[in-house]
Structures are given as structure tokens and as C-alpha cells.
Amino acid sequence: MGEERERSVLSKMINKVKPFIAIVSLQFGYAGMYIISLISFRHGMSNFVLTTYRHLVATVVIAPFAFFLERKIRPRMTLPIFLRIVALGILEPVLDQNLYYLGMKATTATYASAFVNMLPAVTFVLAMIFRLEKINLKKVRSVAKIVGTSITVVGAMVMTLYKGPIVDFIKSGGTEHHVSTTESADKHWVTGTIMILASILSWAGYFILQSFTLKKYPAELSLTAWICLVGMIEDGIVALVMVRDLSAWKVGWDSRLLAAAYTGIVCSGIAYYVQGVVIRERGPVFLTSFSPLCMIITAALGTFVLGEKVHLGSILGSIIIVSGLYTVVWGKSKDGKDTETDEKIKELPITNSITSISVDDSRLSSEGDAKIVTIPASKSSFGTRGT
Incomplete structure (x- = not known):
């Protein structure tokens, strides 16, 4: 009996920790995507071509697993579900990724990843509008989610608007390259910011629509494969219109192939599946509340890989963002406990x-x-x- 209890307690602990580990790992994957994608862009790759190849790779990798592992539980495809998948393909693979890549090229990787911290706030507002998130100002957990989201936005603004002195963690030789990159980005700073904000709005809408779609089509792998396939076709059409030079489609054993493979497998195939599972268990607000971690990881990778300098404002903003993150997570954890209590009360004879x-x-x-x-x-x- 003692061993069974220990196994039961351990199993419950693992189930509670799984979403956290999955999302944190996902943020590391996204941070790597920003760095690798920016390197491929500097070598002349088009963002429209990258998104097409990205979802081609994701479809090839995910589709076999979806076909065999979910053949018994996969619901029948209907026209309303397919139209939702088409809309999901437009929101995330087409609009979000292309607008984000364009904004990142017009600014910097660190700046773009800092603005992703607006994602929890936008998703939170949309979730309230579509009644996916219940708010009761008389309860502490609801106030904690609102305050935490606000703190996260403040931290992002501090990191973006206040630079401060440079903090040298390591001696880097990439100063000259970083300055030239910043100077060129300043010419399109406003345009890049608008594109990034538009991509965040599209990304938040994708999470909301994905949450509704999973209720009608509860097969995460199959839904991921469909989104990648439809997104690849839609991206291909957009790329053929925007990129007239056929030589831009050539890929060799270089950073272009690495970017297409990495983003396709990690950031489209695996990410869509993990997001679907976490959204079904914890909701879209819980998922997006971890996005600030990506900015911190990206800033660290930018320092070591690209030789970018870290400013005091980035450090202060990161601290504020993490504080807001934990506040939101605390509020969401109280939601889970209240739900379990209500279910136990209902089961009382x-x-x-x-x-x-x-x-x-x-x-x-x-x-x-x-x-x-x-x-x-x-x-x-x-x-x-x-x-």
C-alpha cells in the first residue's frame, strides 16, 4: 500500500510539472529560432521562403506520427473544422511568422523578442472577450492575473524604452557589427515595431481559435499536421507572389537549410503539438504567460552568439517581467485548485x-x-x- 501511495503521489507531481517543463523547453526552442533565423536572413534568405520550407519540414516530420498514433481517436474531418484549420494557417504560419520576421529584420532579435512579452496581455484580453478566461475581481486569483499581466507589460516597456549603461558579462568582439546593425535598423524602427505588434495580435488570435478548434477536433498531432500542411500551401502562394527570383528558393548545406530544418521541426511541428496539449489542460493564458522567458534567453544567446551588448534596462526589465510571470502563474494555479475543489464537492454523496x-x-x-x-x-x- 505504501509503494502504491508513493507512486500515486509521484505520478501527480509529474503531471503537474509536465506543462511547466514543456513550456520552458519551448521558450528555449523559440530563442534558438530567433538567432538562427536572423543569421539566415543576413545570408540573403527570404522570410517568405523560410516560412514555406519551415512548414514543409514540419509536415514531413509530424504527419507520419499523427497518422499512426491517432488513427483510432482522430475525429472525422468536416467542412467547419477544415475552415478553422485554414484560418489557423493564415493567422500563425502566414501572418504571424512573416510579419514577425519582417519586423525582426527591421529592428533586432532582442528588440523583437522583447515585444513578444505583449503576447500574454493581448491573449488575456481576447480570452476575456471570448469567455475563455473568467474574471472575478472579488477573488485574489483574478486580481493576481490582471496585476501580473500588467507587470509583464511594464517590464517589456522598461526593457524597450530604457537602455541604460552597457553591462559587460563577457568580453565580446562583436561591438562594431552590433552598432552597424542598430544603425541600419533605426531607419525602419517604426515600421518594424508595427509589424511586430501586428504579428503578436495574430499569434494571440491563433491561440484563441486553436482552443476552440481542439474542442471540436481533440487530436493534437493530427491538428498540428493539418495546420503545417495548410500553412505550407498558403505560405507557398504568398512566397510566389512576393519573391519573383527563383534563385531565392535554392538551399544548400548552410544556414538556410539549418534555419528551415530547425524552425520546422522545433518551432512548428513540436511547438504546435505542445501548445495544443498545454492549451487543452491549462488554457491559452497560462501558455502565453511564459513567453517573457524567451526574451531573456534570446538576450543571453545574442550576447554569446552574435556579440550583442546587454544594457542595464534589459536586466531591470527582465526582473520585472519574471515577477509578473510568477504572479500570473500563481493566479492560474489557484484556478486549478478551485476547479478540483468544485469537482470534489460535486462528487460528495x-x-x-x-x-x-x-x-x-x-x-x-x-x-x-x-x-x-x-x-x-x-x-x-x-x-x-x-x-
């Missing part, structure tokens, strides 16, 4: 006995006698009618 209720009906009856009403207790649980 009613005692199978006869209850006598004495009702003083002297004012209504001319005889002045008290009536006894006998009500047999239901054998069913709360929420159901007895027979």
Missing part, C-alpha cells in the same frame, strides 16, 4: 435517509395546524435529479 421538514403554515391555514412535509433523499449526487 447525499446520505440516504428520510428528511422531515416542519413548515409552520399557521398563517396560511385556517385550521392553524402545522404540516409535515416528508422528502426522500436522492440516491444520486449533486447536480442530478433523483428518480
Whole structure:
């Protein structure tokens, strides 16, 4: 009995920790994508071609697993579900990724990843509009989610608007390259920022629509494969219109192939699946609340790989963002506990006995006698009618 209890407790702990490990790992994957993609762009790769190849790789990798592992549980495809998948393909593979890549090329990788911290706030607002997130200002958990989201946005603004002095963690020789990159980015700073904000809005809309789609089509791998396939076709059409030079499609054993393979496998195939699982278990707000970690990881990788300098504002903003992140996660954890408590209350049985209720009906009856009403207790649980 003792071993069974230990296994049960360990199993519950693992199930609780799984979403956290999955999302944190995902943020490391996204941080690597920003660095590798930016390197491929500097070598002349088009962002429209990259997104097409990215989802081609993702489809080839994910489709076999979806076909064999979910053949027994995969729902039948219907026209409404397929139209939702088409919309998902437009929101994420086409609009979000291309707008983000264009914004990142117009600014910097660190700047673009800093603005991703707006994602939890935008998703939170959309979730409230579509009633995926319940808010009760009388409860501490709801206030914690609102305050945490606000703190996250403040941290992102501090990191973006305040640079401060340079903090040298390591001696880097990439100063001259970084300065030239910043100077060229300043020419398109406003345009790049607008593109990044538009991509964030599209990304948040994708999470909301994915949450609704999973209720009608609860097969994460199959849905991932469909999104990648449809997204590849849509991206290919956009790329053929935007990129007229056929030589831009050539890929060799270089950073272009690495970017297409890495982003396709890690950031499209695996990421879409992990996001679907976490959204189904914890909701879209919980998923996006971890996006600030990606900015911190990207800033660190930018320092070591690209030789970018870290400013004091980035450090202060990161600290504020992490504080807001933990506040949101705390509020979401209280949501889970309240849900479990409600389910346990619903499962409590009613005692199978006869209850006598004495009702003083002297004012209504001319005889002045008290009536006894006998009500047999239901054998069913709360929420159901007895027979």
C-alpha cells in the first residue's frame, strides 16, 4: 500500500510539472529560432521562403506520427473544422511568422523578442472577450492575473524604452557589427515595431481559435499536421507572389537549410503539438504567460552568439517581467485548485435517509395546524435529479 501511495503521489507531481517543463523547453526552442533565423536572413534568405520550407519540414516530420498514433481517436474531418484549420494557417504560419520576421529584420532579435512579452496581455484580453478566461475581481486569483499581466507589460516597456549603461558579462568582439546593425535598423524602427505588434495580435488570435478548434477536433498531432500542411500551401502562394527570383528558393548545406530544418521541426511541428496539449489542460493564458522567458534567453544567446551588448534596462526589465510571470502563474494555479475543489464537492454523496421538514403554515391555514412535509433523499449526487 505504501509503494502504491508513493507512486500515486509521484505520478501527480509529474503531471503537474509536465506543462511547466514543456513550456520552458519551448521558450528555449523559440530563442534558438530567433538567432538562427536572423543569421539566415543576413545570408540573403527570404522570410517568405523560410516560412514555406519551415512548414514543409514540419509536415514531413509530424504527419507520419499523427497518422499512426491517432488513427483510432482522430475525429472525422468536416467542412467547419477544415475552415478553422485554414484560418489557423493564415493567422500563425502566414501572418504571424512573416510579419514577425519582417519586423525582426527591421529592428533586432532582442528588440523583437522583447515585444513578444505583449503576447500574454493581448491573449488575456481576447480570452476575456471570448469567455475563455473568467474574471472575478472579488477573488485574489483574478486580481493576481490582471496585476501580473500588467507587470509583464511594464517590464517589456522598461526593457524597450530604457537602455541604460552597457553591462559587460563577457568580453565580446562583436561591438562594431552590433552598432552597424542598430544603425541600419533605426531607419525602419517604426515600421518594424508595427509589424511586430501586428504579428503578436495574430499569434494571440491563433491561440484563441486553436482552443476552440481542439474542442471540436481533440487530436493534437493530427491538428498540428493539418495546420503545417495548410500553412505550407498558403505560405507557398504568398512566397510566389512576393519573391519573383527563383534563385531565392535554392538551399544548400548552410544556414538556410539549418534555419528551415530547425524552425520546422522545433518551432512548428513540436511547438504546435505542445501548445495544443498545454492549451487543452491549462488554457491559452497560462501558455502565453511564459513567453517573457524567451526574451531573456534570446538576450543571453545574442550576447554569446552574435556579440550583442546587454544594457542595464534589459536586466531591470527582465526582473520585472519574471515577477509578473510568477504572479500570473500563481493566479492560474489557484484556478486549478478551485476547479478540483468544485469537482470534489460535486462528487460528495447525499446520505440516504428520510428528511422531515416542519413548515409552520399557521398563517396560511385556517385550521392553524402545522404540516409535515416528508422528502426522500436522492440516491444520486449533486447536480442530478433523483428518480
